[in-house]
Amino acid sequence: MDRLSDLLSGEFTKKSLRGIYISTIIVVALLAVIILLTGLKSMSVQASATNVGLIINGDMTENGWNWQSIQGLLLAESEFGVIGTVYTSTDPSEIEPDVQQCALDGNDLCIGVSFMTTEAISNSAPVFTNTKFTNIDGWYENYPPNLRAVGFSSQDVGYLAGTLAALMSQSDTIGAVCGMEIPPVIAFTEGYSNGAHCANPAVTTIISYTDTFVDPELGAQLARDMIAQGTDVVFGVGGLTGDGAILTATQSGVWAIGVDTDQYFTLFMSGTVPGSNYLLTSAMKRLDNVVFLTISDVVSGMFTPGIVWYGLEEDAMGLAPFHETDASIPLDVRTKLERVRRAIIGGIVDPSDEPCLVIYQQYLPLTNR
Known part of the structure; x- marks a missing residue:
């Protein structure tokens, strides 16, 4: 009653104000922690449910084009908990069946590594509308909502x-x-x-x-x-x-x-x-970074159709080390x-x-x- 009387009479002390101020800060801080944990849990659930297929045609030379793309997938598996599958072939005639199989296997995202997959992905995207497709180093005239192309600012x-x-x-x-x-x-x-x-x-x-x-x-x-x-x-x-x-x-x-x-x-x-x-x-x-960035967009819900350009700023391109010529530069x-x-x-x-x-x-x- 005394506290109520103080409030009604306007005689609320500085000590009381300080108590309410501290209590408010604590409540806000607790709410922020709860929201953050809820967001992280949501992202974790989304990432763990994300399945990614990588369609590769050609050899697997270490540090080569295809090898780099797999490093990007492995990094995404480590960072986001995605489940990755690699579809490999050496015969170009096997690319389209691999793209279709990637979608049939229930992958959320199918990534074609190189312009060799351009036509196969173009044919599959309108059919498998629940699957997102990305073609690296290729391009299209039209983009359905589930199709992205990745271009390099060469x-x-x-x-x-x-x-x-x-x-x-x-x-x-x-x-x-x-x-x-x-x-x-x-x-x-x-x-x-x-x-x-x-x-x-x-x-x-x-x-x-x-x-x-x-x-x-x-x-x-x-x-x-x-x-x-x-x-x-x-x-x-x-x-x-x-x-x-x-x-x-x-x-x-x-x-x-x-x-x-x-x-x-x-x-x-x-x-x-x-x-x-x-x-x-x-x-x-840098195929590794481009594959990782593409998967990151799907995991975070930021995937958009159309062409996306990557360059020096995203570390998607750059000059390689000088190696044996280092002393000559x-x-x-x-x-x-x-x-x-x-x-x-x-x-x-x-x-x-x-x-x-x-x-x-x-x-x-x-x-x-």
Whole structure:
């Protein structure tokens, strides 16, 4: 009654106010803990119920494209508790049955690793509407609600490769031996050319498209032709065709840059193949991180249809370590590469354009801070 009288008469003491204030904080804190635990439990239940299928066609070379994608799945299993299944084949005719089986097995998400799965996923997505599908490195004109494509901002890492090539060239002539003239390859090579020209306006870039990814001898011949014209850095952007160019360049004592994976491992077999001491780096696509990010979106309920682009900022692309050529890369070259990388991530440099001097005036002061 005394407390009630105090309240009614307006004579509530500071001590009483302090007691109510502390009690309120405790209640709010307890509610926050309950909400957090409920959310974590909900996410855990959702993750444990998520089944993911990975459709792979081709070999399983360690550190290669397919091997990387499996590392992403394994990480998601560890982080989210998802249940993963890998569907492998070596015959392209087996891809579509594998995609269908992935859906029939009740997987919540089926991921096709490479453009080779593009058609099979396009055919299956409208049929298995309760399954989410993702195609890595492919694209579509139309996207039903359960279909996503993952694209790489290849121009970003191509720009870095071109910057390195121009800074390492002694002849001011660099080259690129490419496969088919399709968007992902074009993005690599245009970024390469722009990055080189912005690093050294005097550089000449020779670009050769071959319309094939499976002709290493053609790639080798084009590399020899470029070397005869004074090229002293060769970028191979064309599957086996590009591999032929890289091997010929490096074994001729000319710098080379690989693509897609860290080719010190996948082409030079950790330095056991001659020429590894002339491989500067590789313009990598990080399949492990892209697979993990895609699964994360499904687990968190953030999956959306359409195309999603990943690049340097998401660590989905980047230059591989220098390996045996590490001692040959001057400190000032490393510094400039890091400045360019940060400028691309910050949106100051657009690798698709060729702004050169304007870019340098903007991003060099910024990245020196």
